[in-house]
Amino acid sequence: xxxxxxxxxxxxxxxxxxxxxxxxxxxxxxxxxxxxxxxxxxxxxxxxxxxxxxxxxxxxxxxxxxxxxxxxxxxxxxxxxxxxxxxxxxxxxxxxxxxxxxxxxxxxxxxxxxxxxxxxxxxxxxxxxxxxxxxxxxxxxxxxxxxxxxxxxxxxxxxxxxxxxxxxxxxxxxxxxxxxxxxxxxxxxxxxxxxxxxxxxxxxxxxxxxxxxxxxxxxxxxxxxxxxxxxxxxxxxxxxxxxxxxxxxxxxxxxxxxxxxxxxxxxxxxxxxxxxxxxxxxxxxxxxxxxxxxxxxxxxxxxxxxxxxxxx
Numbered sequence: 001x002x003x004x005x006x007x008x009x010x011x012x013x014x015x016x017x018x019x020x021x022x023x024x025x026x027x028x029x030x031x032x033x034x035x036x037x038x039x040x041x042x043x044x045x046x047x048x049x050x051x052x053x054x055x056x057x058x059x060x061x062x063x064x065x066x067x068x069x070x071x072x073x074x075x076x077x078x079x080x081x082x083x084x085x086x087x088x089x090x091x092x093x094x095x096x097x098x099x100x101x102x103x104x105x106x107x108x109x110x111x112x113x114x115x116x117x118x119x120x121x122x123x124x125x126x127x128x129x130x131x132x133x134x135x136x137x138x139x140x141x142x143x144x145x146x147x148x149x150x151x152x153x154x155x156x157x158x159x160x161x162x163x164x165x166x167x168x169x170x171x172x173x174x175x176x177x178x179x180x181x182x183x184x185x186x187x188x189x190x191x192x193x194x195x196x197x198x199x200x201x202x203x204x205x206x207x208x209x210x211x212x213x214x215x216x217x218x219x220x221x222x223x224x225x226x227x228x229x230x231x232x233x234x235x236x237x238x239x240x241x242x243x244x245x246x247x248x249x250x251x252x253x254x255x256x257x258x259x260x261x262x263x264x265x266x267x268x269x270x271x272x273x274x275x276x277x278x279x280x281x282x283x284x285x286x287x288x289x290x291x292x293x294x295x296x297x298x299x300x301x302x303x304x305x306x307x308x309x310x311x312x
Contacts, residue, residue: 014194021048028157028158031184031217032161036186039132039160042132050104058125058128062138064116087102087105088104089101102114117143118138122147129155134161135171162213185217240281241281241282256271267286268284
């Protein structure tokens with residue numbers, strides 16, 4: 001899929017981004033480092049497809065926030081190529097729950113639909129599909145099982161993600177030899193012109209594992225972990241909060257736990273709300289300068305630590 005003078009990206013693409021857009025394979029997958037611009041270039045592919053012929057694209061993102069950010073990119077690209085596309089918001093009902101659905105409509109009847117990932121949202125449409133940050137989707141295997149029949153009639157599938165351990169559906173698809181594969185780590189991105197300070201990023205990483213997985217696109221071995229990455233991802237939900245919502249009133253019981261750092265480790269206070277048989281995270285307070293020798297009671301009562309040189 002090449003570019004015409006009429007249809008150009010809002011911002012010039014880097015070489016690896018243009019390689020992705022130009023690859024018209026039916027099944028293609030990307031293992032990429034964080035913040036390398038793949039939502040940007042995959043959104044451009046959606047727009048170019050919608051402009052060139054009447055088509056439907058369904059984009060499944062890890063959550064509503066990610067879905068909104070992706071669809072904003074679709075809208076921006078549509079404006080950049082001079083198309084009067086309209087973005088609408090509505091509600092999509094799946095699994096007895098309401099999900100926010102964002103839809104960009106094109107003058108020729110093409111549509112791009114953005115939804116949070118869910119097996120039922122994957123089943124609800126027949127068209128080209130993008131799975132954005134697929135390694136972090138809840139119920140990724142069920143989503144894939146529901147999705148595959150919807151693309152039976154020649155539709156395209158694009159799977160894009162940073163790795164999340166040596167397990168899960170994204171890892172399996174990456175190792176499928178029949179897929180067209182694109183690999184872009186932070187070093188390739190820098191070499192192709194991405195404006196990024198690699199040394200500063202590496203110094204800011206908490207661990208070597210974070211660096212290797214988040215920026216270098218490596219699938220880390222989780223065989224020794226009691227709780228796998230996929231099990232953790234299955235418990236994540238956009239309704240959970242790490243900052244107590246304003247004017248919060250608990251519907252049920254609250255539970256507080258504290259992990260006390262002895263020397264260098266962080267002390268953390270965690271508050272859960274029990275709703276039915278599910279414990280929802282409501283607040284996570286990281287006490288950055290708090291240790292075993294400080295007045296823990298003071299920290300809990302006043303959210304600050306005088307014996308640790310001021311507010312935490």
